[in-house]
Amino acid sequence: MRHLLTLEDLQRDEITRLLDAAQALRPHALRRSAHRPLRGLTVANLFFEPSTRTRASFQLAAERLGADVLNFETESSSTRKGETLVDTLRNLEAMGASLFVVRHTHSSVPASLAAAAAPASGVISAGDGHHSHPTQGLLDMLTIRQHKGEDFSRLKVAIVGDIRHSRVARSDAQALRALGVRDLRLAAPEALLPDRSDPSFAGAQVAGTLDAALDGCDVVMMLRLQRERMDEGLVASLEEYYRDWGLSPERLALARPDAIVLHPGPMNRGVEIADAVADGPQSVILEQVSNGVAVRMAVLERLARR
Amino acid sequence: MRHLLTLEDLQRDEITRLLDAAQALRPHALRRSAHRPLRGLTVANLFFEPSTRTRASFQLAAERLGADVLNFETESSSTRKGETLVDTLRNLEAMGASLFVVRHTHSSVPASLAAAAAPASGVISAGDGHHSHPTQGLLDMLTIRQHKGEDFSRLKVAIVGDIRHSRVARSDAQALRALGVRDLRLAAPEALLPDRSDPSFAGAQVAGTLDAALDGCDVVMMLRLQRERMDEGLVASLEEYYRDWGLSPERLALARPDAIVLHPGPMNRGVEIADAVADGPQSVILEQVSNGVAVRMAVLERLARR
Amino acid sequence: MRHLLTLEDLQRDEITRLLDAAQALRPHALRRSAHRPLRGLTVANLFFEPSTRTRASFQLAAERLGADVLNFETESSSTRKGETLVDTLRNLEAMGASLFVVRHTHSSVPASLAAAAAPASGVISAGDGHHSHPTQGLLDMLTIRQHKGEDFSRLKVAIVGDIRHSRVARSDAQALRALGVRDLRLAAPEALLPDRSDPSFAGAQVAGTLDAALDGCDVVMMLRLQRERMDEGLVASLEEYYRDWGLSPERLALARPDAIVLHPGPMNRGVEIADAVADGPQSVILEQVSNGVAVRMAVLERLARR
Numbered sequence: 055m056r057h058l059l060t061l062e063d064l065q066r067d068e069i070t071r072l073l074d075a076a077q078a079l080r081p082h083a084l085r086r087s088a089h090r091p092l093r094g095l096t097v098a099n100l101f102f103e104p105s106t107r108t109r110a111s112f113q114l115a116a117e118r119l120g121a122d123v124l125n126f127e128t129e130s131s132s133t134r135k136g137e138t139l140v141d142t143l144r145n146l147e148a149m150g151a152s153l154f155v156v157r158h159t160h161s162s163v164p165a166s167l168a169a170a171a172a173p174a175s176g177v178i179s180a181g182d183g184h185h186s187h188p189t190q191g192l193l194d195m196l197t198i199r200q201h202k203g204e205d206f207s208r209l210k211v212a213i214v215g216d217i218r219h220s221r222v223a224r225s226d227a228q229a230l231r232a233l234g235v236r237d238l239r240l241a242a243p244e245a246l247l248p249d250r251s252d253p254s255f256a257g258a259q260v261a262g263t264l265d266a267a268l269d270g271c272d273v274v275m276m277l278r279l280q281r282e283r284m285d286e287g288l289v290a291s292l293e294e295y296y297r298d299w300g301l302s303p304e305r306l307a308l309a310r311p312d313a314i315v316l317h318p319g320p321m322n323r324g325v326e327i328a329d330a331v332a333d334g335p336q337s338v339i340l341e342q343v344s345n346g347v348a349v350r351m352a353v354l355e356r357l358a359r360r
Numbered sequence: 361m362r363h364l365l366t367l368e369d370l371q372r373d374e375i376t377r378l379l380d381a382a383q384a385l386r387p388h389a390l391r392r393s394a395h396r397p398l399r400g401l402t403v404a405n406l407f408f409e410p411s412t413r414t415r416a417s418f419q420l421a422a423e424r425l426g427a428d429v430l431n432f433e434t435e436s437s438s439t440r441k442g443e444t445l446v447d448t449l450r451n452l453e454a455m456g457a458s459l460f461v462v463r464h465t466h467s468s469v470p471a472s473l474a475a476a477a478a479p480a481s482g483v484i485s486a487g488d489g490h491h492s493h494p495t496q497g498l499l500d501m502l503t504i505r506q507h508k509g510e511d512f513s514r515l516k517v518a519i520v521g522d523i524r525h526s527r528v529a530r531s532d533a534q535a536l537r538a539l540g541v542r543d544l545r546l547a548a549p550e551a552l553l554p555d556r557s558d559p560s561f562a563g564a565q566v567a568g569t570l571d572a573a574l575d576g577c578d579v580v581m582m583l584r585l586q587r588e589r590m591d592e593g594l595v596a597s598l599e600e601y602y603r604d605w606g607l608s609p610e611r612l613a614l615a616r617p618d619a620i621v622l623h624p625g626p627m628n629r630g631v632e633i634a635d636a637v638a639d640g641p642q643s644v645i646l647e648q649v650s651n652g653v654a655v656r657m658a659v660l661e662r663l664a665r666r
Numbered sequence: 667m668r669h670l671l672t673l674e675d676l677q678r679d680e681i682t683r684l685l686d687a688a689q690a691l692r693p694h695a696l697r698r699s700a701h702r703p704l705r706g707l708t709v710a711n712l713f714f715e716p717s718t719r720t721r722a723s724f725q726l727a728a729e730r731l732g733a734d735v736l737n738f739e740t741e742s743s744s745t746r747k748g749e750t751l752v753d754t755l756r757n758l759e760a761m762g763a764s765l766f767v768v769r770h771t772h773s774s775v776p777a778s779l780a781a782a783a784a785p786a787s788g789v790i791s792a793g794d795g796h797h798s799h800p801t802q803g804l805l806d807m808l809t810i811r812q813h814k815g816e817d818f819s820r821l822k823v824a825i826v827g828d829i830r831h832s833r834v835a836r837s838d839a840q841a842l843r844a845l846g847v848r849d850l851r852l853a854a855p856e857a858l859l860p861d862r863s864d865p866s867f868a869g870a871q872v873a874g875t876l877d878a879a880l881d882g883c884d885v886v887m888m889l890r891l892q893r894e895r896m897d898e899g900l901v902a903s904l905e906e907y908y909r910d911w912g913l914s915p916e917r918l919a920l921a922r923p924d925a926i927v928l929h930p931g932p933m934n935r936g937v938e939i940a941d942a943v944a945d946g947p948q949s950v951i952l953e954q955v956s957n958g959v960a961v962r963m964a965v966l967e968r969l970a971r972r
Contacts, residue, residue, distance in 0.1 A: 084456030085400040086428055094697040096726065106443075107451050110430050114402065114455055117428055122698055122729055124722050137718075137932030145719050145931060148955035149726055150696030319451060320443030343454035390762030391706040392734055412749075413757050416736050420708065420761055423734055625757060626749030649760035 075352035083348040090120025115350035161185030176357035191225030207234040215277030241267035271309040381658035389654040396426025421656035467491030482663035497531030513540040521583030547573035577615040672798040687964035695960040702732025727962035773797030788969030803837030819846040827889030853879035883921040
């Protein structure tokens with residue numbers, strides 16, 4: 055594996071190896087240890103979209119493997135001077151960086167940078183447009199596997215919310231299918247459902263209501279509602295959205311009693327998810343965050359070792 | 361001690377122990393050494409207000425104890441996406457951070473985060489609203505003790521400037537009282553004096569003029585005049601402020617010849633303090649800055665060790 | 667050498683020693699190694715102008731020598747609160763920083779800070795106004811020397827573009843003259859030529875056209891065209907600029923077949939330089955970037971050791 059741009063083409067074995075590696079790295083994931091396989095390497099975080107948690111998670115993942123980290127955020131970047139992103143990448147390569155973590159509002163950016171990168175370089179998408187967020191997909195799979203075991207084939211999984219514009223939903227759906235999930239339900243207001251032709255969701259079923267989606271579910275994956283969907287007229291109001299598509303404790307009771315609830319964060323509490331669910335016993339949201347560091351360590355180490 | 365949010369409730373013994381620890385750490389405070397008791401820990405600097413020196417001071421303090429540091433400043437934070445600060449804290453905890461340095465314009469924020477934090481986490485206020493700036497209070501006490509010795513009971517201390525809006529003044533007054541100061545004078549234009557009922561300044565005396573406050577003083581603690589006080593109509597002009605409340609060499613001559621002058625920075629030269637005083641032989645302003653690193657190291661180590 | 671503010675007064679021997687040191691550091695320049703002569707020191711990057719590559723280059727140079735690094739960029743600085751830059755410097759000194767890398771739009775800033783710095787501190791200009799960019803000058807010389815050998819006296823060198831406003835051009839011209847270059851040609855539209863009295867370019871000849879400047883050249887140093895030159899009316903249009911002063915493959919053929927092409931970056935592709943030249947076999951632009959890390963390491967180590 056040279057780059058990690060999408061989970062689209064990853065086979066089950068490949069995903070499983072990454073999850074196994076992440077699981078094995080967990081003892082090193084939450085504090086710097088003597089395990090430093092990336093010592094001497096430089097990881098560049100190129101974030102052209104603001105982010106707290108993903109940038110921090112990649113920074114910690116890289117540092118806890120012993121790498122040096124360069125952080126770039128939009129404002130302080132040469133791209134304001136009109137330099138192309140490819141030139142930025144090549145410059146950082148010329149300074150010794152070899153792993154590039156890229157977040158951008160345009161979905162083609164990580165792939166373009168990967169195409170232009172030197173043979174020794176690896177590029178990881180940390181979220182690009184509506185397209186892909188592969189490490190989020192992997193950390194979600196790791197979290198599900200920790201609770202539900204390795205056999206995904208009998209799991210009933212619901213993805214709820216703004217699926218249409220969600221790179222998280224796309225990466226999740228791709229990984230779930232690769233790992234064998236057959237019962238995947240999509241629940242969203244009409245305007246936020248993906249196109250029927252979107253291959254990321256091939257085989258998934260659209261549930262007309264949230265209740266239908268939750269019925270007997272093992273795994274509930276909630277998505278963040280971007281507030282701009284209201285400005286765009288795709289959602290009438292936050293109150294109405296919560297009434298129809300928000301995950302309340304009452305609704306969650308429709309799922310299996312041992313169902314788990316995921317959310318990629320940051321949460322809009324009271325919009326897509328009730329406090330009592332977000333902080334309740336079925337929530338695995340903070341476990342996702344911890345797993346995120348381990349998964350990113352596994353991916354960085356994998357790309358560095360190839 | 362689990363958190364350090366205010367000096368309000370700290371007893372003399374507790375303050376003395378922190379100052380002793382800071383004094384002992386001074387050989388390690390200005391360059392990274394082999395003393396690395398926080399190795400493996402992650403300190404998160406959450407700065408929701410711009411700051412050069414305090415953020416840098418905490419970063420260096422943490423690094424010089426061997427910790428890893430995550431810096432967050434407002435602009436790059438998920439809080440722009442509407443995530444609550446408590447969720448930000450919990451996410452960083454889930455990534456392994458255990459010490460949180462928090463600066464915010466609202467005085468309740470560090471305490472709210474401390475209330476929500478995991479049992480293993482510690483929160484330090486790095487300045488919140490007009491309420492508290494405990495490490496500034498401690499570093500001021502350390503600086504005074506280095507010059508005036510351990511017995512504070514006979515010291516005459518003046519606090520001068522915008523006391524009403526100053527978290528530094530509140531933390532200083534609390535610590536001075538705990539350490540035994542009985543003669544504390546407050547000097548400020550009427551509009552910038554604290555409420556008579558403000559318990560932080562219990563026992564202090566209001567001096568009608570700067571000259572009266574300085575008379576025979578051992579310690580002069582100048583405060584920064586925020587320029588917005590003029591927009592608010594609380595101060596007529598910078599010239600007038602300097603004429604009435606600015607510390608000139610002539611005025612400083614009213615204090616004891618061995619009086620020391622403190623200022624928390626950043627200074628408005630020519631507004632609250634003359635260049636000749638700021639850079640003169642009685643100024644201990646840069647010693648405060650050096651002591652700040654040592655004090656922050658002592659606090660971080662204390663919270664990490666409990 | 668206590669500070670590095672300009673190459674104006676550096677003798678050939680001094681420059682040669684720095685280039686030799688940089689050349690020797692190249693094995694350590696692109697990844698952190700066991701060579702850590704700056705361990706325990708703190709380097710402060712004070713960038714009052716946005717920059718990707720120069721800030722990253724200095725950060726990596728300092729870290730790869732084992733130093734700790736504090737990054738300041740304009741937005742998060744106390745200078746927003748009206749603190750003077752000298753006070754910022756003194757505060758950072760009081761926290762233990764001893765090497766200061768300063769970029770500012772005003773040309774006098776690094777020298778002012780150097781004048782105010784403590785005896786143990788060193789200041790490096792990382793680009794100030796139109797005045798000086800000494801490490802860029804040195805890395806350009808190192809790159810030329812790697813390709814053309816140590817004897818610069820027979821080299822024909824062209825500097826092309828917005829020379830008038832270029833700190834890079836000034837530092838390059840000073841260093842080229844010190845190293846013995848006698849045939850230095852300046853090529854630019856009339857409005858972007860330097861004053862005839864500018865001592866940085868003493869002995870250089872103005873070429874009326876780009877073709878004349880390139881004729882038989884060994885080294886072509888292209889400059890970035892700032893887009894604000896158009897707003898100022900100094901350049902009519904990007905198209906016209908490229909037609910008259912842009913380096914196309916056809917034009918480059920006028921130079922010697924083994925001529926090398928330099929550019930300080932970030933490039934405006936299609937404005938001052940064609941893609942085919944920027945990415946072609948005669949371009950040494952990415953070598954400049956790699957050399958930049960080694961040169962900055964050599965300078966930091968030199969200032970730390972004096």
